[in-house]
Amino acid sequence: MKSLIRGAFLIAATAAILMIINAQLAKSGAQAGGNTLTVYNWGEYIDPDLIKQFEKETGINVIYETFDSNEGMMGKIEQGGTSYDITVPSEYMVEMMQEKDLLVPLDYDKIPNIKNIDPYFMDLPFDPDNTYSIPYFWGTLGIAYNPTLLNGQTFESWDDLWDPSLKQEAVLVDSAREVMGMSLNSLGYSLNSTNIDELREATDKLKRLSPNIKAVIGDEVTQMMMNNEAAVSLIWSGQAADMMSENEDITYVVPKEGSNLWFDNIVIPKTVKNIDGAYEFINFMLRPEVAAQNADYVGYSTPNKKALDLLDPEVVTDERYYPDEAARDHLEVYKNLGLEMLGKYNELFLEFKMNMK
Amino acid sequence: MMRDLKRMVWRMKTNRASLRLSMVPYSLWILLFVIAPIGLIVYYSFFDLSGNFTFENYKNFFTSVYLKLTVSSFWYAFLITFFSLLISYPTAYFLTKLKHKQLWLLLIIIPSWINLLLKTYAFIGLMGLYGPVNALLEAVGIGKQQILFTDFSFVFVSVYIFIPFMILPIFNALDKLNPALIDASRDLGANAWTTFRRVIWPLTLNGVKSGVQVVFIPALSLFMITRLIAGNKVITLGTAIEQQFLVTQNWGMGSTIAVFLILFMVVILLLTTANERGMAGSGKKR
Numbered sequence: 001m002k003s004l005i006r007g008a009f010l011i012a013a014t015a016a017i018l019m020i021i022n023a024q025l026a027k028s029g030a031q032a033g034g035n036t037l038t039v040y041n042w043g044e045y046i047d048p049d050l051i052k053q054f055e056k057e058t059g060i061n062v063i064y065e066t067f068d069s070n071e072g073m074m075g076k077i078e079q080g081g082t083s084y085d086i087t088v089p090s091e092y093m094v095e096m097m098q099e100k101d102l103l104v105p106l107d108y109d110k111i112p113n114i115k116n117i118d119p120y121f122m123d124l125p126f127d128p129d130n131t132y133s134i135p136y137f138w139g140t141l142g143i144a145y146n147p148t149l150l151n152g153q154t155f156e157s158w159d160d161l162w163d164p165s166l167k168q169e170a171v172l173v174d175s176a177r178e179v180m181g182m183s184l185n186s187l188g189y190s191l192n193s194t195n196i197d198e199l200r201e202a203t204d205k206l207k208r209l210s211p212n213i214k215a216v217i218g219d220e221v222t223q224m225m226m227n228n229e230a231a232v233s234l235i236w237s238g239q240a241a242d243m244m245s246e247n248e249d250i251t252y253v254v255p256k257e258g259s260n261l262w263f264d265n266i267v268i269p270k271t272v273k274n275i276d277g278a279y280e281f282i283n284f285m286l287r288p289e290v291a292a293q294n295a296d297y298v299g300y301s302t303p304n305k306k307a308l309d310l311l312d313p314e315v316v317t318d319e320r321y322y323p324d325e326a327a328r329d330h331l332e333v334y335k336n337l338g339l340e341m342l343g344k345y346n347e348l349f350l351e352f353k354m355n356m357k
Numbered sequence: 358m359m360r361d362l363k364r365m366v367w368r369m370k371t372n373r374a375s376l377r378l379s380m381v382p383y384s385l386w387i388l389l390f391v392i393a394p395i396g397l398i399v400y401y402s403f404f405d406l407s408g409n410f411t412f413e414n415y416k417n418f419f420t421s422v423y424l425k426l427t428v429s430s431f432w433y434a435f436l437i438t439f440f441s442l443l444i445s446y447p448t449a450y451f452l453t454k455l456k457h458k459q460l461w462l463l464l465i466i467i468p469s470w471i472n473l474l475l476k477t478y479a480f481i482g483l484m485g486l487y488g489p490v491n492a493l494l495e496a497v498g499i500g501k502q503q504i505l506f507t508d509f510s511f512v513f514v515s516v517y518i519f520i521p522f523m524i525l526p527i528f529n530a531l532d533k534l535n536p537a538l539i540d541a542s543r544d545l546g547a548n549a550w551t552t553f554r555r556v557i558w559p560l561t562l563n564g565v566k567s568g569v570q571v572v573f574i575p576a577l578s579l580f581m582i583t584r585l586i587a588g589n590k591v592i593t594l595g596t597a598i599e600q601q602f603l604v605t606q607n608w609g610m611g612s613t614i615a616v617f618l619i620l621f622m623v624v625i626l627l628l629t630t631a632n633e634r635g636m637a638g639s640g641k642k643r
Contacts, residue, residue, distance in 0.1 A: 071603050168503060174589060176604065215506040215588020220481070229486050229505075339406045339606055346605045350597065351422055354429070356590045357508075 036061045037277040040076075040084040042264070043068060043219075045137075047297035054284050060277045068219070077102055077269045084271045085278040091126040091263045094133045095336040103132040104268040110279040113286035120325065121303035124263070126333065133265035134282065137300035139237035140261055140323065140331060141178055142254040146247070149231040158186035158255045161232070162205075166212040171224060171233040174216045176342075176349035177334060178260070179206065182234055185257045192335045196344075203348040210356045225250055236262070237321060238300035245299070252320050254331070261331035263303075395619065402612035414613035423597070423614065427621075430593040434576035437515045441572050442565065444516065445523035449564075452524070453531045462528060469521040477585050480514050481505065484586075506588035514586045515576060523568040530564025531557075566629040573629075574622050594618050 039046075043066040051062050065084070067073040070093040076082055078100065089097060097103050108114055114134065121135045143155045150169070155161070161170055161182075172179050181191030183202035193199060214230060222239050224230040226246040235243075240252035266285065268278050284290060288306035295302035295311060301321050302308070308316050316322055323331070337345070405411045417423070448465075452458050468476070484490055484504040491501050504510050534557065542552040578595035589596075594614055601611030 069603060071606060075603070075606075171588075174584060213588075214503070215590070217584055217588055220585065224485075227485065227487060343406065343605045343607050343610075346600060347422065350426075350592070350600065353589050354422065354425060354592055 035059065035274075035277075036063055037085050037274050037281055038063045038065065038083055039281065040065050040067060040073065040082075040087040040269075042066060042088060045088065045264075045298055047294050049297075050285075050290055050294055053290075054281065057284070058277070058280055060274075060280070062281075074100075074102070077271055080271065082271050083273040084269055085274050086266060086281055087269050088136055088264050088266055089133075090334070091124070091265065092334045092336040094265050094267060095126045097267070097269070098127070098132055099336075102270050104270060104272060104275070105131050106134070106268065106282075107279070110276075111283050111286065113283045116286055116288055116291070116304050116306040118303050118305040121263070124333065126263075126336070127265070133267045134286070135303040136264045136266045136285070137238070137295070137298065138261065138263045138303055139300045139321075140254050141181070141234070141236055141259045142240065142252055142320075143232060144225060144235045144240040144243055144250055144252045145232040146225065146228065146249045147251065148249045149228060155232070155253050156256055158182055158257055160255075161186075161212065161234075162209055163212075166232065168212065168214050169231045170209070170212045171214050171221050171230040172216045173221060173234055173236075174218050176346040178234065179216075179352070180345050180349055181260055181334075183209075185255070185259060188257065191258075191260055191332050192337065194337060194341050199344065199348055203352055206352045207355050210352075213356055216353060216356070238298065241299035241321065254320070254323065254327075256330075258330040258332065261328060261333050263333070264300075398612045398615050398619070400612075401608050402616050404609045406607055406609065411609075414609045417610060418613055418617060426592060426594060426597055427617070429591070430577050430595075431621075433512070433515075433579075433591055433593065434573050436512050437519060437576045438569055438573045440512060440516045441519045441523040442568065445520055445527055445568065446565070448520075449524050449527040449531055452528055458532075462524075465524055466521050469518075473518065474581065476518065477514065477582055480510070480517075480586060484510055505586065506590060508587070508591065511582065511587035511591045514582055515579060518582075519572045519576065522571045526564040526567040526571070527561060528564075530561035534560055570626065570629045573625055577621065578618055 037060050039051075039062055041064065045066075046064070051064060054060070055062055067076070070090050073087060073089065074093060074097055077084060077087065077097070094103070111134070114130075117135065121138065122130055124135075127133045143158075143161065145153075145155055147153060150166075153160075153163070153165070177191075180199070180202055183206045184191050184193050184198065187198070187202060187205060189195075189198045189202065193202075217224075219239075221230070221233050221235055222242050225233055225235075225243045228247070235252075237252060237254075240250070243250045244252065266282055268275065268282075272278055285294070286304065288304060288310055291302050291304035291307035292310035295304075295307060302311075308322075319327065402414055403410055403412070405413055452461050452465075455461050482488055486501060486503070486505075490504060494500065494502055538556055538560070539552060542556045547555065577593065578598070579593055580595035580599050583589060583591045583593055583596050594617070598611050598614050598618070601607050601614065605611075
């Protein structure tokens with residue numbers, strides 16, 4: 001009994017000590033909180049030197065965390081318990097997060113550098129008046145391929161992927177909207193289609209692509225293309241740029257039927273702790289020389305008009321990365337189709353994946 | 358006499374009190390991390406996307422897509438378990454015959470300490486078109502093969518990962534086996550095969566059952582290897598759950614699949630749980 005009491009006392013004492021330590025930590029954390037900024041971004045999506053430069057200039061300590069899917073990111077912000085000051089959702093996710101009231105309206109008096117952004121990329125349907133978001137990078141979805149592995153075959157149309165000579169060669173990204181969108185586009189439908197018959201037709205067409213598919217994977221595509229493991233892939237422009245910088249045989253094309261035009265956007269989520277720091281960071285990232293350096297590092301296209309003058313003219317005039325406005329008219333931005341429809345897309349995509357053999 | 362009795366009662370009381378106290382962490386753990394999550398999963402499985410109570414998710418599960426998914430999950434889990442057992446049983450038997458068996462066992466266990474993801478990525482390199490395996494195949498004149506993203510690579514890598522978990526319980530069962538029983542069997546005229554079938558196998562069946570349990574159940578819900586090694590050409594229930602939660606955000610459907618997965622696991626657990634009495638019985642049979 002005595003040892004029991006002693007044990008209980010021990011537990012109580014430990015708990016008390018832990019509570020005191022915890023309180024102390026929380027206090028020092030709060031002090032540091034005034035001077036830290038938590039940035040929640042996609043992996044490999046910022047030049048690390050720029051973070052150092054920002055820290056040096058402002059004295060703000062940046063904590064950089066990464067995510068690999070829009071939905072995963074929103075989940076973490078929605079559940080709370082996090083203190084992200086900045087995050088970078090794609091366009092449809094800006095819409096979704098705004099519907100769920102997870103975003104802070106931006107105060108443009110604190111972001112004078114907004115003037116550097118190309119007006120073409122402002123005031124887009126997913127966030128009219130840019131109330132909540134500022135475009136960070138943009139790009140397209142297309143086909144990256146290596147002609148040397150394919151006897152010089154080229155890809156002008158999505159239908160070229162269905163060519164019987166490509167047995168077991170094509171790699172697709174593991175994402176329902178992208179793969180279904182490709183099939184819809186190849187049939188001449190909108191990639192935002194909510195027509196069940198069109199979706200059905202697109203799924204059936206995808207099933208006919210099965211013999212040509214080597215794999216449906218994630219970011220590993222880049223590495224595989226670089227190493228000549230795969231000859232052709234459905235991929236975003238920035239990842240294609242990464243491939244090309246390592247393997248000069250690879251080229252990238254946006255098929256003529258049209259494709260997806262996407263935007264990743266800086267927002268301030270409701271979990272913000274250091275709002276002044278967040279504005280300072282946004283304004284910093286919008287500086288022409290910073291945006292140019294970042295675009296050079298990341299490989300996607302910058303919406304910063306002033307930064308374009310600072311970039312390699314060869315890249316900026318390359319239609320594959322910076323399609324002109326006429327070409328962009330072929331492209332469609334994803335609309336938020338609602339969870340019900342997103343579920344349908346994923347169900348059909350799952351059906352396709354299960355029919356791959 | 359009276360004092361002894363008092364002391365006995367006293368001791369029993371303290372025993373019971375300390376027993377109760379020592380139960381606290383366990384019950385808290387079970388309540389917080391087992392019962393509560395399962396309760397939540399069951400609860401969520403009855404709601405649709407807009408938060409209305411519904412049985413729709415359960416109805417949905419019985420559509421062709423999910424039933425096919427279940428069948429294919431079971432098939433691959435069966436293959437993985439079968440090949441793991443096929444390799445593990447002789448290996449475990451061989452290990453028990455070695456001089457430094459604990460050391461050899463340790464060498465087999467050590468790779469399981471390395472992060473699963475790292476090992477999986479290593480296989481991507483090994484099995485690639487320009488990896489060492491294909492270099493070897495080319496050297497012996499077979500020529501390059503597409504190894505990655507096939508059924509073979511998926512089962513192979515999964516078996517590799519699960520083997521230590523299969524070997525360990527079988528090794529323990531074999532190690533505890535009294536060698537005198539084998540001698541007796543041989544003395545009584547049984548040949549090696551009969552000895553194995555009538556003596557060794559029944560007496561180590563419990564080890565095999567726990568091995569099957571720790572391999573089959575996780576194999577049902579593998580999801581990372583399906584993408585990295587099988588290129589999504591193999592899809593398991595685990596993949597579907599991951600997708601429902603992370604992409605589709607349909608927690609209701611994800612939970613429903615999880616409920617079925619739990620049910621399947623309970624059934625497998627019941628089928629493979631070592632039954633000491635049943636064991637003795639099967640030993641007695643002729």
